[in-house]
Amino acid sequence: MNKIKLIIIISSIMLISPLAAEAGESAELTHAMTSLVFQLGLIIFAARLGGKLFRKLKLPVVLGELVIGILIGPYLLGGIPLPGFAEGLFPLVADQSIPVSRELYGFSTIASIILLFIAGLETDLSLFLRYSLKGSIIGLGGIVLPFILGSSVGMFFLHKPFMDSQVLMLGLIGVATSVGISARILSEQRKMDSPEGVTILAAAVIDDVVGIILLAIVLGVISIVSDGHGGSLPWGDIALIAAKAIAVWLGFTAVGLVFARHISRFLKSFRSVTVFSILSLGLALILSGIFEQAGLAMIIGAYVMGLTLSKTDISFVIQEHLHSLHEFFVPIFFTVMGMLVNVNALLSWEVIIIGLIYSAASIGGKIIGGGIPSLFLHFNKTGALRIGLGLVPRGEVALIIAGIGLSTGYLSEEMFGVAVLMVLMTILIAPPLLEKALKRETRGTRDELADSNLTTTVFDYPSQEMTDFLITKILLEMKEEGFYIHSMEAGERIYQMRKEEIFLTMTVSENALSITSQVSEVGFVKTLVYESLLKLHETVNKLKNTSKPESLQKDLSEETEAAAFDLFKYIDSSCLTYNLKSTEKEKIINELIDILIKAGKLRDPEECRKAVFEREATMSTGMQHGIALPHGKSTGVDSLCAAVGISRKGVDFGSIDGEPSHIFILIISPKNTSGPHIQFLSSISAILNNPEARNALSRSGSRKELMANLKTYSSRK
Known part of the structure; x- marks a missing residue:
């Protein structure tokens, strides 16, 4: 052992020595990483707090995360000096285009990729393809009008010509729609795969793609104009840039859809669901990088990869296994976006007035520019309003474009403040209005979109x-058939099951299940249920032959110990009686239930009564040694409750030993929520297995004495 310790000490010295020599070089990196972990920890809690607060205020969680980001960001609380952080926990980084550290911005970038990747996975591909043309037309309408209105506001207030850099940048910033914010609202409202939802996402993607293309064009135009070249613009070069961007976007989307099944098969070759879910995210990261290299936004590449896998049989399990990553990263993204807001730029009245008018123009431009074309594309006024509102939120792309304008000098700090105010206003105004519009039961299309290929088979x-x-x-x-299963709770239990081209949705209610499938798969569904029933029947028969409930019940009544459990959280002195009057089994149960009713323990007495008698009909709860434990689970009670009663004469309760029962404990637990039903049964059985306890309880002459005896022997069990 001494030799081993010596080797460890020497090895540690050898490792520490070079580290100490390089301490000066690594100090800066260590400080940066230390700051990062503190920043992330604070952001995680702050984002949850902001989201929770705004949810209580009936406002979008996204807005809460953005506002909390502004508060703790470098322009407000983040710059306050703290012990160990002389410049604050979120110091203002002045020598770069973004005010936060590159490391933190990197986390927000990964978060935006995860957000759009999962948004793509949640998109119904068939509906997306059905509405892609409509999305393109609507998206273009939501580009042209906001660009014209935004530029006009700049021309009016700045007294500049249309070709001025600030005028062009203000027009451009109003173009991009926040796919992330719109997608999150649609996801929360479970409208991602609705006609309006798919159209909004398709149009928003178009807006961002065209926005990035226009950014390249506008920067080129500004560069030429600022150089003072009086000649004609190089439209050929501009057209080449635009064609390249469109080709990359459409090309990768088409290739992804063609090879989706091959990509799915490749991922499934890794066997583990967790592993191939992570690898699918790896593909999204790679494609995001390719899109960025091609001059498009990374988030578009992430969405394309999600869309590629959305129709495969692994899409739902990927969503399920990436849910934790989504919950971790996405709030970080929106909080960091809030940190980019320079509050000082918003304090000028000039900025506020221009910002409000610019915001109104940007909001109206999207609602009108996106809504009016919708009316000519099979949507009614409700659907057009939803689509217009869905295109209003600006966020990540608008802020990125504004940041580029600020960093290149093409946008002044005041106009950057105007752009930021517009982003905040659209996020503040649009999400609540969109949520309200989505919650309306009115159909958004002129005619019902019936899918004749789908049918629902119900089994009662x-x-x-x-x-x-x-x-x-x-x-x-x-x-066993190789299906991937995704479970979810949406008021009902829902299971989505996929294998290659077969897609089933099973919805479970109290006494029935329904399975939605293609008409061609109804035979498969019925065979599935039939075979499952046969196997269940075989299992029950084997269980009857190999395991006798009566013997298990006898074993239970002979147990002498139980794990520690506080019975008296559930036993009320008002629910005790030392002198039961009834002499028949059914009447004893009703008498005990009446005690619980009188004590106000039951919300629906008849449902509780039904549950107890159904359990009793399965097999008598009469144990041995004069004990009976009638019990049941019911929707008629909110929490476990118990009634304890003593019968002097004894009642024939169908006990194991054939003897009359004298001690009765009735237990009723809630049916669809977790609770200590089995723990209570086992703990009370442990008390009653003691002969002294049974004798003492049977002799109790008052409620007080009965409760005292229960507590005494509870401590001895």
Whole structure:
């Protein structure tokens, strides 16, 4: 052991020595990394706090994350000196185009890629393709009018010509739609795959793609104009730049859709769902980099990869396994976006007035520019309004374009403040209006979009327990068949099951399940349920032959110990009686239930009564040694409650030993929420297995004495 310790010490010295020599060189990097981990930790908590607060105010979570970012950012609280951070936890970085550290901005970039990748996965590809042409037309309408109105505001207030750099930049900033913000609102409202939702996303992607193309064109035009070349503009070069960007976008989208199944098969070759979900994100990162290299935004590449995998059988499990990453990264993105806002630039009245008018022009430009074309593309007024509002939010791309304008000198600090105010106003105004419009039950299209290829097969069963058993068998069967299953809660239990071209959605209610599929797959669905029922029947028969409930019940009544459990959180002295009057099993149960009703423990007494008698019909809860534990789970109670009663004469309760029962404990637990039902049963059984406890309880002459005896022997179990 001493030799081992010596080797460890020598090795440590050898490792530490070169590190100490390089301490001076690595100090700056160490400080940067230390600052980063503190920043991320604070952002995670701050973003949740901001989101929670704004949710309570009935405002979008996105807005809360942005506002909290402004508050803790370098222009406000982030610049306050703290111990160990002389310039603040989020110091203003003055020598670069963004006011936060490159490391933190890098995290927000990864977050934006994850956000758009999952938005692509959530998009219904068939609907997207159906609405791609409409999205393009609507997107172009949402580009032209905001550009004209934004430029006009610049020309009016700045007294500059149309070709002025600031005028062109103000027109350009109003073009881009925040795909991320719109996608998040649509996702929260479960409208991602609705006709309006898909159209909004398609149009928003068009807006961003064209916005980036226009950025390249505008920067080229500004460069030529600022150089004072009086000649004609190089339209050939401009057209080449535009063609290249469009070709990259359309080309990768087409290739992705053609090879989607091959990509899916490649990912599935890694077997582990967790592994191929992470690898799919790796593909999104690679494609994002390719798009950035090609002069387009990274987020467009991420969305294209998500769209590519959206129709494969692994799309839902990828969403499920990346959910934690999504919940971690996305709030970071919106909080960092808030940190980029220079609050000082917003304090000028001139900036505020111009900003408000510019915001109104930008909002109106999107609603009118995107909404009016929608009316000619099969949408009604409600759908057109939803689409127009969905195109209003500006965010990541608008801020990026504004930052480029500021860093290149093509946009003054005041006009940058105007642009930032517009972004804030669109995020503040549009999301609540869009959420309200989406919540309306009115259809957004002129005619009902019926998919004649889809049908729903319904299977009804006597009880929820039987339905639950069948679901378990069905899910096992589907996994054995090679299906990927994604579960979700949306008021009901929903299971989405995919394998290659087969896509089933199983919705579970209390006593029934329904499976939606293509008409051609109905035979498969019925065979699936039939085979699952057969296997369930075989399992039950084997269980009857190999395991006798009566013997298990006897074993239970002979147990003498139980894990520590506080019974008296659930036993109220008002629910005790030492002198039950009834002499029949059914009447004893009703008498105990009446005690709980009188104590106000039951929300729906009849549902509770039904649950107890259904359990009793399955097998008597009469144990042995004079004990009976009638119980059940019901939707008629909010939390576990119990009634304890003593019968002097005894009642025939169908006990294991054939003896009459004297001690009765009725337990009712909520049906669809977690609770200590089994723990309570096992703990009370442990008390009653003690002969002294049974005798003491049977002799109790008052409620007070009965409760005292329960507590005494509870401590001895």
